[in-house]
Amino acid sequence: xxxxxxxxxxxxxxxxxxxxxxxxxxxxxxxxxxxxxxxxxxxxxxxxxxxxxxxxxxxxxxxxxxxxxxxxxxxxxxxxxxxxxxxxxxxxxxxxxxxxxxxxxxxxxxxxxxxxxxxxxxxxxxxxxxxxxxxxxxxxxxxxxxxxxxxxxxxxxxxxxxxxxxxxxxxxxxxxxxxxxxxxxxxxxxxxxxxxxxxxxxxxxxxxxxxxxxxxxxxxxxxxxxxxxxxxxxxxxxxxxxxxxxxxxxxxxxxxxxxxxxxxxxxxxxxxxxxxxxxxxxxxxxxxxxxxxxxxxxxxxxxxxxxxxxxxxxxxxxxxxxxxxxxxxxxxxxxxxxxxxxxxxxxxxxxxxxxxxxxxxxxxxxxxxxxxxxxxxxxxxxxxxxxxxxxxxxxxxxxxxxxxxxxxxxxxxxxxxxxxxxxxxxxxxxxxxxxxxxxxxxxxxxxxxxxxxxxxxxxxxxxxxxxxxxxxxxxxxxxxxxxxxxxxxxxxxxxxxxxxxxxxxxxxxxxxxxxxxxxxxxxxxxxxxxxxxxxxxxxxxx
Amino acid sequence: xxxxxxxxxxxxxxxxxxxxxxxxxxxxxxxxxxxxxxxxxxxxxxxxxxxxxxxxxxxxxxxxxxxxxxxxxxxxxxxxxxxxxxxxxxxxxxxxxxxxxxxxxxxxxxxxxxxxxxxxxxxxxxxxxxxxxxxxxxxxxxxxxxxxxxxxxxxxxxxxxxxxxxxxxxxxxxxxxxxxxxxxxxxxxxxxxxxxxxxxxxxxxxxxxxxxxxxxxxxxxxxxxxxxxxxxxxxxx
Numbered sequence: 001x002x003x004x005x006x007x008x009x010x011x012x013x014x015x016x017x018x019x020x021x022x023x024x025x026x027x028x029x030x031x032x033x034x035x036x037x038x039x040x041x042x043x044x045x046x047x048x049x050x051x052x053x054x055x056x057x058x059x060x061x062x063x064x065x066x067x068x069x070x071x072x073x074x075x076x077x078x079x080x081x082x083x084x085x086x087x088x089x090x091x092x093x094x095x096x097x098x099x100x101x102x103x104x105x106x107x108x109x110x111x112x113x114x115x116x117x118x119x120x121x122x123x124x125x126x127x128x129x130x131x132x133x134x135x136x137x138x139x140x141x142x143x144x145x146x147x148x149x150x151x152x153x154x155x156x157x158x159x160x161x162x163x164x165x166x167x168x169x170x171x172x173x174x175x176x177x178x179x180x181x182x183x184x185x186x187x188x189x190x191x192x193x194x195x196x197x198x199x200x201x202x203x204x205x206x207x208x209x210x211x212x213x214x215x216x217x218x219x220x221x222x223x224x225x226x227x228x229x230x231x232x233x234x235x236x237x238x239x240x241x242x243x244x245x246x247x248x249x250x251x252x253x254x255x256x257x258x259x260x261x262x263x264x265x266x267x268x269x270x271x272x273x274x275x276x277x278x279x280x281x282x283x284x285x286x287x288x289x290x291x292x293x294x295x296x297x298x299x300x301x302x303x304x305x306x307x308x309x310x311x312x313x314x315x316x317x318x319x320x321x322x323x324x325x326x327x328x329x330x331x332x333x334x335x336x337x338x339x340x341x342x343x344x345x346x347x348x349x350x351x352x353x354x355x356x357x358x359x360x361x362x363x364x365x366x367x368x369x370x371x372x373x374x375x376x377x378x379x380x381x382x383x384x385x386x387x388x389x390x391x392x393x394x395x396x397x398x399x400x401x402x403x404x405x406x407x408x409x410x411x412x413x414x415x416x417x418x419x420x421x422x423x424x425x426x427x428x429x430x431x432x433x434x435x436x437x438x439x440x441x442x443x444x445x446x447x448x449x450x451x452x453x454x455x456x457x458x459x460x461x462x463x464x465x466x467x468x469x470x471x472x473x474x475x476x477x478x479x480x481x482x483x484x485x486x487x488x489x490x491x492x493x494x495x496x497x498x499x500x501x502x503x504x505x506x507x508x509x510x511x512x513x514x515x516x517x518x519x520x521x522x523x524x525x526x527x528x529x530x531x532x533x534x535x536x537x538x539x540x541x542x
Numbered sequence: 543x544x545x546x547x548x549x550x551x552x553x554x555x556x557x558x559x560x561x562x563x564x565x566x567x568x569x570x571x572x573x574x575x576x577x578x579x580x581x582x583x584x585x586x587x588x589x590x591x592x593x594x595x596x597x598x599x600x601x602x603x604x605x606x607x608x609x610x611x612x613x614x615x616x617x618x619x620x621x622x623x624x625x626x627x628x629x630x631x632x633x634x635x636x637x638x639x640x641x642x643x644x645x646x647x648x649x650x651x652x653x654x655x656x657x658x659x660x661x662x663x664x665x666x667x668x669x670x671x672x673x674x675x676x677x678x679x680x681x682x683x684x685x686x687x688x689x690x691x692x693x694x695x696x697x698x699x700x701x702x703x704x705x706x707x708x709x710x711x712x713x714x715x716x717x718x719x720x721x722x723x724x725x726x727x728x729x730x731x732x733x734x735x736x737x738x739x740x741x742x743x744x745x746x747x748x749x750x751x752x753x754x755x756x757x758x759x760x761x762x763x764x765x766x767x768x769x770x771x772x773x774x775x776x777x778x779x
Contacts, residue, residue, distance in 0.1 A: 316600070319626050320556055323647035328562040330650035334569060352650070359648055379630070379764070382736035384743065386754055387761040409754045415736050420763045421630060 044086035048094035051078030056101045071102050072127050079131045083138035091135030099128050157184050165293050174297050179204060186257055186274060193217045193254040201254065209256065213240045217254040220244045230271060237261040241274050245282040255282060307369050318362050326355045356398050367425065367497045376504040378419035385413055385448045385455055385526075388420050392427040393446070399432055402440035408447035416455050416526045418505045423526070426498035426509070430459045430522040433494055438463025438519065453528025460521040466513035502526075547573045548662060551592035553583030553609065554624065555602050559647075563596065566651035567658075580604035587613050593665070594658055598624045599636075607639060614640040620661035622654070630764030634718055637765070643715050660714025660771055667711075675710040677769050678758055680749055682710040691749055701726055702745045705738075706769075709759065714771035716762045742767060 055074050059067040075098035083091035103113055107120050115121050164177040175194050182190035191204035193214075201217055203209075210233040220229060220242045231240045238261050245252045257274050259267065329351040338344045370376060386409050393405055416423075427446075434444045438461040445460045499509045506527050513520040550572045554560050557578070564574045575590050577583035580601045587595060595613065599606030610621055623636050623644040633644050642661040645654050673685040679692045689696055689706060698706065704726045709717055719735055727737070742761075746753040760768050 316626055319647060320559070323626070323649070324556070324558040324562065326648035327559060327566070327651055330652060331562050331566040331569065334566070334651060355648065381764075382739055383763075384739050384761070387763065390755060391761065391763050407754060415739050424763055 041086075044082070044090040045093050048078060048082040048086065048090040049097055051081060052094055052097045052101055054078070055098075056105055060105065068106050071106050072123070072130075075099075075102060075127065076131060076134065079135050080138050083135035084142050087142060088136060088139040091139055092132060095128060095131035095135060098131060099124055102127065154185065157181060174293060175202065175204065182255060182257070186278075188257055188259055188274065190255060190257045193256065195251045195253045204256070210236070210238075210240070213242070213256055216240075216242055217256060220254045239267050239271070241271060241278065243275075243278045243282060315362065315366055319359070322355055322359055322362070326352060326359075329355065353398060360396075360399075364493055364497065367501075368493050376422070376500060378422055378504045380417055380419055380505070382415045382417055383420040383423075385409075385416050385457060388416075388418075388424050389427060389446055389448060389457065391420075392424045392431060395424070396428050396431055396435075400435050400444070403435050403438070404441070404443040405431075406443055406445045408445065410447075410449040412450075413448055414450055414455060414528065416528075418507070418526055422501040422505060423507075423524070426501045426524060427457060427459070429494040429498040430509075430524070434459050434461035434463065434520075434522070437461065450528075455526045455528065457524040457526065458521050459523075460519060462519045465516050465518045465520050466511060467516050498524075547571055548593040549573050549575060549590065550594045550596060550658070551575045551577065551583065551586050551590065552596045553577045553580065553586075553601065553606075554596065554598040555579060555600070556598075559598075559624075562651070563654075566655065570655055580606075580609045583609060584612055587617070587619070592619060594662055595619055595621045596624060596654070596658075597621055597641075599632075600626060607636065610636065610639050610641055618665070620658075620665045622657050622661060624649075633762075633765050634720070637716065637718050638720065656714060656771065660712075663771075664712060664715060675713050677710070677713055677771055679751075680758055682706060684710065689749075696748055698745070698748060701741055702748070705741055705745055706749075709767060709769035713769050716766050716768045718766040720766075722766065 052075070055078055059070060059074055062070070079091055079094045079098060082094040100113070103115060103124055104111060107115055107117075107124070109116065115124065158181075161177060161181040164180075165174065175192050178192040178194075179190060182192060191209055193201040193204055196202055201214075203214075212233055213231055216229060216231045229242050231242060232238070233240060239259050241257045241259060243255050245255055255278055257278060259271065259274055261267075329348050332338055333345070333348045333352070338348060389407060389409075393400065393407070431444065431446070438444065442462040444462075446457070447460075448455065448457050450456070495509075495511075502509050502524050508525050510523045510525070511520055512523070548571075550567050552560050552563050552567075552574060554563065554576075555578050560576050560578070564576065567574050572594075575586050575592060577586045580603045583595075583597070583601075586592070597606050597609060597613075601609065606623065606625075610623070613619065613621060620642045621640070623641045624647060625632065625636075625644055626647045636644055642664070643657045645657060673683055675682045675684065680689070682689050684707065687703060687707075689698055689703065705722065708722060708725050719738060723735065723738055726741070727734075742759065743753070746756050746759055749758055750756045758770055760770055762768055
């Protein structure tokens with residue numbers, strides 16, 4: 001009626017309610033133990049017996065006197081092996097068999113169970129005690145190892161589970177992950193009905209569930225407070241256990257486990273066991289916050305879909321018409337008839353300018369999605385900071401046309417080890433901001449110098465500057481100062497993108513301003529690298 | 543150009559883009575053949591013997607890279623890539639696969655024409671047999687190995703000349719870092735891009751009027767370098 005040993009170790013799984021769980025484990029140990037002997041497999045007993053026979057045969061090959069001195073030690077070998085491999089009962093059996101064999105073959109009178117010398121009686125009894133004690137110790141060691149292994153498997157399962165949870169994009173994926181975890185932990189088919197926001201239940205993922213179980217699952221969430229209910233599926237006679245899982249704020253769903261059909265006694269025992277584990281599992285589910293995981297999964301899916309749509313389709317769909325407009329305008333521009341007509345020419349120019357503007361805007365959005373997707377992996381190589389600055393200025397020449405751009409490069413600038421594309425983009429963003437927030441005709445100064453190992457790239461404007469309360473908010477996505485929202489167009493993405501791109505290269509961005517209306521200086525600091533380019537300058541020339 | 547009209551083959555699936563490309567090329571005296579997918583494009587490349595191919599990477603039936611590879615298996619005809627992705631890696635890959643240059647959409651016609659002319663000039667180089675490459679105020683005599691700036695001869699070290707020589711034979715076209723490193727250091731320093739950066743710096747000191755704002759030897763970030771054929775190229779962009 002009681003199940004074999006492995007259940008004990010199953011119950012002894014790690015989790016939160018350790019006190020309670022250990023209570024269960026201990027109880028089952030004490031009640032299960034005496035009965036277990038009868039249920040122990042015959043094979044280990046036979047193997048133990050053959051171990052004892054083998055030792056006997058080997059000892060018989062030796063000389064009588066030598067064998068007699070080896071007897072007590074030699075027989076301990078099969079006993080310990082039996083204890084470590086098969087547990088306490090085969091070991092006890094092996095001990096008794098060993099004692100009998102020793103008495104029969106090696107203690108005079110030989111080939112009889114009688115013992116002449118009282119000293120030898122004590123020897124035999126002593127052997128039995130030692131054998132029993134050591135087999136007990138060895139089997140306990142075995143149990144503990146087994147428990148540890150099980151615990152390791154459980155932890156592994158749990159770890160796998162939480163990893164799978166983090167990768168789930170849809171509620172159905174999440175439910176499959178939970179079901180998978182339940183089945184692995186319980187060793188029996190289990191399903192999970194996830195609760196929807198409207199109080200209904202999502203159907204489980206893995207296989208069909210009898211109608212009656214579904215009905216009771218819906219009942220289980222309405223009748224709060226009841227812990228475990230069992231349902232019999234009449235056609236198959238399978239017994240299902242249902243338990244509601246909830247967090248402090250919401251009902252998460254219902255776990256249903258099929259514990260199979262069978263005599264009432266077996267089922268009762270199975271029920272106890274599964275109840276304990278389901279209890280455990282629901283605590284785990286609460287702890288890892290399924291509620292939040294589900295919400296996260298929904299959000300992740302939406303974000304992912306949006307990003308994919310934007311990157312794959314939109315960027316292509318938006319840029320192809322842009323390419324057509326820009327290209328067509330440029331062809332128009334080269335037609336002599338249009339070149340001669342200043343009005344037509346200015347119209348064509350306006351088209352080109354606006355297209356360039358749109359293209360930059362799309363590029364910004366693409367950069368922003370790239371950043372939110374966590375996809376900024378810099379491709380580092382040695383670059384000349386002058387090239388980076390010049391490229392940034394050139395790429396934005398239209399937007400900077402109304403300003404004087406001055407560049408100042410220190411002599412002997414070291415090369416920098418960065419992703420030049422990312423730094424160029426960041427520098428361009430800062431240039432754009434400088435142009436946006438300073439009057440036309442004013443000067444923007446870009447200077448690059450090195451300080452110790454670092455390379456400092458700064459962009460100074462003569463614009464509106466930054467006030468003390470705006471300062472801490474810079475660098476936040478979509479932050480735009482109240483002062484300029486009405487007058488200066490922008491998305492508030494630029495500085496945020498720039499700081500993330502620079503950060504990905506191991507650098508930092510800073511903005512300083514003497515005050516409102518006094519201009520601002522944005523600074524990109526790029527860390528120096530171990531290999532000093534100044535050391536290399538000598539090499540390439542001969 | 544005095545020769546009969548150059549044939550340009552456009553392999554591009556967007557009809558509206560083909561339309562302006564055709565107009566742009568025809569205005570400059572090219573004759574144009576169009577193909578709207580890779581299959582037609584490959585057929586036309588074989589049977590119409592174009593002098594120049596403009597190849598879009600994003601084709602419905604076959605990726606542009608595959609098309610380029612097939613064309614390169616039998617022909618050296620100049621190929622310029624049109625791409626909507628501006629990733630440096632892809633540019634480098636296409637150049638190494640044998641593309642002569644690339645233009646990222648959206649682009650202006652002037653930019654594409656400049657690249658096309660440069661590619662054609664290089665393709666017909668052997669026919670013209672003019673050993674002197676002129677780029678703005680700079681002229682490089684490939685036979686006598688003399689370089690002059692505004693008609694004044696300048697002295698270059700051997701490596702500086704080697705760099706200028708490669709760029710001059712590709713005047714107007716981009717040359718990848720990899721190719722430059724391979725040619726200048728014969729494969730010994732292929733990973734040491736910083737050597738190249740330093741060498742470029744030194745060469746710029748000698749040929750640029752303002753080495754801090756180079757107009758002749760320009761950087762194609764993440765890809766390589768380009769010797770500008772004409773100064774207008776910069777303004778036109």
